[in-house]
Amino acid sequence: VDDLLITGETEEQTREATVKLLNFLGEKGLKVSRSKLQFVEQEVKYLGHWISKGKKKLDPDRVSGILSLRPPQTKKEIRQILGLLGYCRPWLESYSEKVKFLYEKLTNNQLKWSTEDDKKFEEIKRTLIQAPVLSLPDLEKPFYLFVNVSNQTA
Numbered sequence: 284v285d286d287l288l289i290t291g292e293t294e295e296q297t298r299e300a301t302v303k304l305l306n307f308l309g310e311k312g313l314k315v316s317r318s319k320l321q322f323v324e325q326e327v328k329y330l331g332h333w334i335s336k337g338k339k340k341l342d343p344d345r346v347s348g349i350l351s352l353r354p355p356q357t358k359k360e361i362r363q364i365l366g367l368l369g370y371c372r373p374w375l376e377s378y379s380e381k382v383k384f385l386y387e388k389l390t391n392n393q394l395k396w397s398t399e400d401d402k403k404f405e406e407i408k409r410t411l412i413q414a415p416v417l418s419l420p421d422l423e424k425p426f427y428l429f430v431n432v433s434n435q436t437a
Contacts, residue, residue: 288329298323337419346411354396361388374414381407
């Protein structure tokens with residue numbers, strides 16, 4: 284079993300639920316990695332994100348990995364980049380529009396990378412450097428959902 288996350292209203296509640304789960308897993312013969320265990324923390328790394336009290340931010344290590352990417356040379360590399368960027372989708376406003384040029388590269392027989400493609404790729408990287416911390420809306424206050432459909436992307 285990978286990637287379990289336990290939360291609670293209080294630290295004590297979280298501690299009790301965690302101990303209960305660890306005991307249950309032990310009874311079933313399942314092991315937990317001590318090196319990966321984050322026991323009753325205010326902020327945890329979970330599925331490549333840092334999570335704390337209703338907030339979520341990108342893992343800086345993940346962003347560094349994307350920043351170090353060179354322009355793709357093959358369609359396989361484009362698919363890999365799209366996989367990485369898809370993981371960062373919540374932090375990329377107008378994601379579909381920003382990555383459309385990469386999807387279009389997959390439909391062409393021969394991969395040709397232009398200086399315009401370089402600019403678009405670097406813009407995506409700059410956006411990730413400035414990625415905001417995401418938070419849950421305050422349900423006691425009004426909020427608005429904006430949806431944009433343009434250039435055949437949504």
